[in-house]
Amino acid sequence: MALANENYLKTPEIYCFDEIEKRVNAFKVLHPNAKVIRLGVGDVSRPLPNEVVQAMHKAVDEMSVLDSFRGYSPPQGYDFLIEKILKEYRSIGVFLDKDSIFVNDGAKSDIGNIGHVLGRDNIIAISDPVYPVYENATIMSGRAGVLTDDQKWSNVVYLRCTEDTGFVPELPTEKVDVIYLCNPNNPTGTVMKKPELKKWVDYAIEHQSIIVYDGAYQAYINEPDVPRSIYEIKGAKKVAIEIRSYSKTAGFTGLRCGYSVFPQELLVYTKYGEEVPLIKLWSRRNANYTNGVSYIVQRGAEAVYSRKGKAEVHELVDYYLTNASLLRNELLSIGFEVYGGTNSPYVWFKTAYNQSSWKFFQQLLYENHIVGTPGVVFGSLGEGYMRFTGFSSREDTLLAIERLRRGV
Incomplete structure (x- = not known):
């Protein structure tokens, strides 16, 4: 009889970001034409720096030649x-x-x-x-x-x-x-x-x-x-x-x-x-x-x-940091208590009216069509907070800001 490593059974069955995706998909079923702006999961949205792409193309060519394989x-x-x-x-x-x-x-x-x-x-x-x-x-x-x-x-x-x-x-x-x-x-x-x-x-x-x-x-x-x-x-x-x-x-x-x-x-x-x-x-x-x-x-x-690679990476990082700064400043201007967003692509802020993290997540999703990350998924002391990221496109970031201005 093969025994399981039962420690794996002690972790949540659904990873926290999978739970977010599950709720977003449920929303899409009800609102198939809604444009959802994702400010939650920390995945990037911009393409690879050109210097990286060129280097990888060259490496692929090397792999096709006997002497450089x-x-x-x-x-x-x-x-x-x-x-x-x-x-x-x-x-x-x-x-x-x-x-x-x-x-x-x-x-x-x-x-x-x-x-x-x-x-x-x-x-x-x-x-x-x-x-x-x-x-x-x-x-x-x-x-x-x-x-x-x-x-x-x-x-x-x-x-x-x-x-x-x-x-x-x-x-x-x-x-x-x-x-x-x-x-x-x-x-x-x-x-x-x-x-x-x-x-x-x-x-x-x-x-x-x-x-x-x-x-x-x-x-x-x-x-x-x-x-x-x-x-x-x-x-x-x-x-x-x-x-x-x-x-x-x-x-x-x-x-x-x-x-x-x-x-x-x-x-x-x-x-x-x-x-x-x-x-x-x-x-x-x-x-x-x-x-x-x-x-x-x-x-x-x-x-x-490389010199060019560093410049392209700096431009990429600056793009995401600018998004984070825009979000930070908008949240501050409409009265939220905000942290991060200056040396980091993450913006951390208190939920409106002291709502629970998941309740505020639902409100943002259904009223503003914005996806954030509930603070409680990062630990019990994250309850009552949300995380936004600067990793979305500039267009979506500005659209999210416009929606936030209309009221949360």
């Missing part, structure tokens, strides 16, 4: 891409070893897979509200414990991230082993500046903890006192894994490519207290579980770092 990628990724990544870090004063970079098929994969090389008894800390994958990965790996009466998991430490804290997570009052941080934050769009991030690095050093640092939105940072990398903080290489993605930076949501950084200095411990470099375990996992990201996609990612 490529098979499996090296498990860590091709040197041509890794060298560009290292150079980009050096431009902000961060110096990394070549062996510390691991190219992946997007940030989401490594966020979930990191649990494979960490002990089952680790206490996990996540923000509330937060990107759902952090909690779901903890549940499915068997680390979450049991669900309590207040719908919290017994072995997870929830870090309050509310209006009172400026939507910056509070340091835990107890010892935790693994901490998930996202900066700029998804869903709130808020950021931690260097002094705030230093507190987390100092905490992790003191408690021999690991920070899983999700930097998927670092390209949207435009203020000098907000770090683009956790490694800008002294001592961070001893305690932090940094995960980045090309999805929201260069429109790779359909291509799938990113990378993770595992510094040589980052240690974990056996039950007898022996030190083990985490990179040693991650390298073994990679060698056994992946054949790498395709050559064609990695050539596309490499093109992001």
